[in-house]
Amino acid sequence: MKKMIYDGDPGIDDAMAIILAIKSGVLDLKAITTVAGNVPLEKATKNALKILNLTKRLDIPVAAGMPSPLVRELLTSGPIHGEDGLGGTKLPLPITEDKCIGALDLTIAKILNRPGEFTVVACGPLTNLAEIYSKLPDFGEKVNDLVIMGGAINVPGNVSPHAEFNIYGDPEAAQIILQSDLPITLVPLDVTMKTILTPDDLEQIYEVRTPVAEFAYNALKYYQNVPKHKKLGGCPLHDPLAVGVAIDESFVKTRELYVNVVTDNIITLGKTLVGEENRGELEVCASKHKVCLEVDVRRFIRFFIDTITAD
Ligand code: RIB
Numbered sequence: 617m618k619k620m621i622y623d624g625d626p627g628i629d630d631a632m633a634i635i636l637a638i639k640s641g642v643l644d645l646k647a648i649t650t651v652a653g654n655v656p657l658e659k660a661t662k663n664a665l666k667i668l669n670l671t672k673r674l675d676i677p678v679a680a681g682m683p684s685p686l687v688r689e690l691l692t693s694g695p696i697h698g699e700d701g702l703g704g705t706k707l708p709l710p711i712t713e714d715k716c717i718g719a720l721d722l723t724i725a726k727i728l729n730r731p732g733e734f735t736v737v738a739c740g741p742l743t744n745l746a747e748i749y750s751k752l753p754d755f756g757e758k759v760n761d762l763v764i765m766g767g768a769i770n771v772p773g774n775v776s777p778h779a780e781f782n783i784y785g786d787p788e789a790a791q792i793i794l795q796s797d798l799p800i801t802l803v804p805l806d807v808t809m810k811t812i813l814t815p816d817d818l819e820q821i822y823e824v825r826t827p828v829a830e831f832a833y834n835a836l837k838y839y840q841n842v843p844k845h846k847k848l849g850g851c852p853l854h855d856p857l858a859v860g861v862a863i864d865e866s867f868v869k870t871r872e873l874y875v876n877v878v879t880d881n882i883i884t885l886g887k888t889l890v891g892e893e894n895r896g897e898l899e900v901c902a903s904k905h906k907v908c909l910e911v912d913v914r915r916f917i918r919f920f921i922d923t924i925t926a927d
């Protein structure tokens with residue numbers, strides 16, 4: 617099993633990604649760290665606990681990270697994930713004593729304890745990762761790989777015409793991480809906007825009457841019905857695809873590209889810039905990263921449904 621830490625802002629698609637990791641049979645989820653993004657930090661942290669309670673995995677520690685971006689105001693997703701951040705599904709919050717240390721200390725401790733063994737999957741604004749990187753400059757040598765859901769390369773953004781939500785949510789943090797030589801695989805909207813779960817796909821989840829499948833059905837039904845997703849004919853599985861890439865990179869095809877982030881232009885703020893050569897805005901980039909530009913859509917959607925509905 618591949619040891620993994622999930623860093624995110626649950627959020628409906630984060631919740632599905634966490635369940636996919638737990639039920640994958642490939643990933644050994646060792647911790648969840650939360651960051652403010654889709655919802656404020658406290659709600660994201662409670663939602664992570666609700667998912668672990670639902671999946672009977674309260675043995676996995678949850679640690680809260682940064683409550684706001686490095687330098688800017690917090691931007692949340694508003695109604696896209698519902699008032700509770702989980703599509704109004706009203707999952708119970710477990711009674712847990714606060715045994716967790718903070719996200720940064722927990723992640724650093726686990727990674728230093730087993731250097732080179734952890735995969736970190738980051739599916740929210742990259743504030744926690746930027747803070748960890750500032751405390752642990754050799755973070756890149758201590759993690760096996762870092763899969764990041766974020767960015768928009770050859771497609772429009774989803775929070776502005778130029779920017780994707782996780783990058784836009786903390787562009788300074790994203791710039792620090794993407795300019796680095798960390799072992800990054802970037803999973804941008806170019807692939808996640810293709811992995812659309814349709815109402816027909818969702819009916820296959822409805823037919824399975826387990827508590828996890830029922831939660832997934834209700835949360836994804838809400839997510840499909842938000843206006844911006846209705847127009848797509850279904851809901852994009854952004855974060856589940858990032859976990860899918862950590863499980864089996866053959867779901868995607870990647871290119872090695874330098875990646876930087878715009879932080880000094882109000883119109884294109886959060887835009888991800890890429891190139892084969894580190895020239896111009898890319899000359900500050902320490903190394904290329906694997907950028908996912910193609911995905912085997914139906915094979916991934918099949919895998920997602922089969923894994924979420926498995927006993
Ligand atoms: O742009 C999609 C990303 O922003 C996903 O991770 C979603 O959960 C939000 O965090």
Ligand code: CA
Nearest residue numbers: 625630739740
């Ligand atoms: Ca997310």
